[in-house]
Amino acid sequence: MRGFRAKDADRDRFVELIEAAYVDGQLGAEDRDLRVSRALTAETLDELQTLTRDLQLPEGHVPPAAPGRTPVRALSRPSSGARGVLVGLVVFVVLVAVGVTGVVALAMFAVSGGPDATTSTVVDPAPAVPGQDPAIGQPGPPSFELTPAGVRGLLRDYEAEFGTLDAFETGLYPEHAWAFVPVRGARPRYERWSFDGAWSRQSDASAVRDGSPVIDLGALDVRRLFANIDTAQKTLDVPRGELTHVLVNSWMEARPSVNIYVANRFDESGYLRTTLAGDVVRAYPYGG
Known part of the structure; x- marks a missing residue:
C-alpha cells in the first residue's frame, strides 16, 4: 500500500x-x-x-x-448465473471423459438443474431498478448521508453544479439536503434546489426575503460541525436525542449561523447555534 x-x-x-x-x-x-x-x-x-x-x-x-483487495461481499455465495456456468463446466468435463455415451441424459440433467429442480426454463434476472439493490429488490442505501465525507462531497458537487459556494440558506438532513441558490440579476433572487446525490431544481426564482445576505458555504468547518453535533446530543437535555437536521442561515443575526437540531421520540427538542467556523454562540436546551 x-x-x-x-x-x-x-x-x-x-x-x-x-x-x-x-x-x-x-x-x-x-x-x-x-x-x-x-x-x-x-x-x-x-x-x-x-x-x-x-x-x-x-x-x-x-x-x-x-x-x-476484494471486498468481503465479493466472497459470498455465487449467484444463480455463476452456478449455472459451473454446472456447464462439470458437464463438459464429464462428456470428454465418458465420450458420447449418455450425452442425452447428461444434457437433460444440466438443463433441469438436477433431480430436485422444478423447471428447466432459464429465466433472465429482472432489470435493475434505480435506487434498489438488484440482489433483493429493496431500496438501496441513500446516495447522500449526513457524515463528514457526505458533507464534503456535497460541497464539491455544489461548486461544480453552480460555479460558486454562495447560498442564501442550506438545510442538511440525514439522507438529503437543500439550498437556496442565488440567481444572477439586478435584484436578489434564489431558486430552491434539493440534493440526494445529484442536484435537482425544486422551484422557480423567488425574491429574497428580509434582505438576507449571501452565505459562503466554503467557510463551513465540517470537522467542527460534527464535533458540535456530538455536543448538542449530549448537552441539550434531550434524552436519547437524535440529530434531525442542520440549518445554515442568517435569520436571527446579521452574521451566518449553523443551527443544529436534536429531538427524541417524545417530541422533546433543542438546538445549538454556532458560527460557520464552529464557535458556539448559544445553546437552546429542551424547556429552556
Whole structure:
C-alpha cells in the first residue's frame, strides 16, 4: 500500500473514521485535531493507515477498503448465473471423459438443474431498478448521508453544479439536503434546489426575503460541525436525542449561523447555534 497515492475520497473516509473514534471516546480533542489535520494533508494511503492503525473500529462503521483487495461481499455465495456456468463446466468435463455415451441424459440433467429442480426454463434476472439493490429488490442505501465525507462531497458537487459556494440558506438532513441558490440579476433572487446525490431544481426564482445576505458555504468547518453535533446530543437535555437536521442561515443575526437540531421520540427538542467556523454562540436546551 505504501506506493499508492491518496485521493480526496480516501482522505474523507479516514477523517470520518477518526471523527467516529473521537465520538466513541477513543481520542481526546487535541489528538483528534492533530490526526484530522494530518489526514487532510496525507499524500499516501500508508500515511492514512498509520494515523488510524491503533483505533478500534466503532460499532457500525465500515473500515476504509485498501486498493487491490476484494471486498468481503465479493466472497459470498455465487449467484444463480455463476452456478449455472459451473454446472456447464462439470458437464463438459464429464462428456470428454465418458465420450458420447449418455450425452442425452447428461444434457437433460444440466438443463433441469438436477433431480430436485422444478423447471428447466432459464429465466433472465429482472432489470435493475434505480435506487434498489438488484440482489433483493429493496431500496438501496441513500446516495447522500449526513457524515463528514457526505458533507464534503456535497460541497464539491455544489461548486461544480453552480460555479460558486454562495447560498442564501442550506438545510442538511440525514439522507438529503437543500439550498437556496442565488440567481444572477439586478435584484436578489434564489431558486430552491434539493440534493440526494445529484442536484435537482425544486422551484422557480423567488425574491429574497428580509434582505438576507449571501452565505459562503466554503467557510463551513465540517470537522467542527460534527464535533458540535456530538455536543448538542449530549448537552441539550434531550434524552436519547437524535440529530434531525442542520440549518445554515442568517435569520436571527446579521452574521451566518449553523443551527443544529436534536429531538427524541417524545417530541422533546433543542438546538445549538454556532458560527460557520464552529464557535458556539448559544445553546437552546429542551424547556429552556
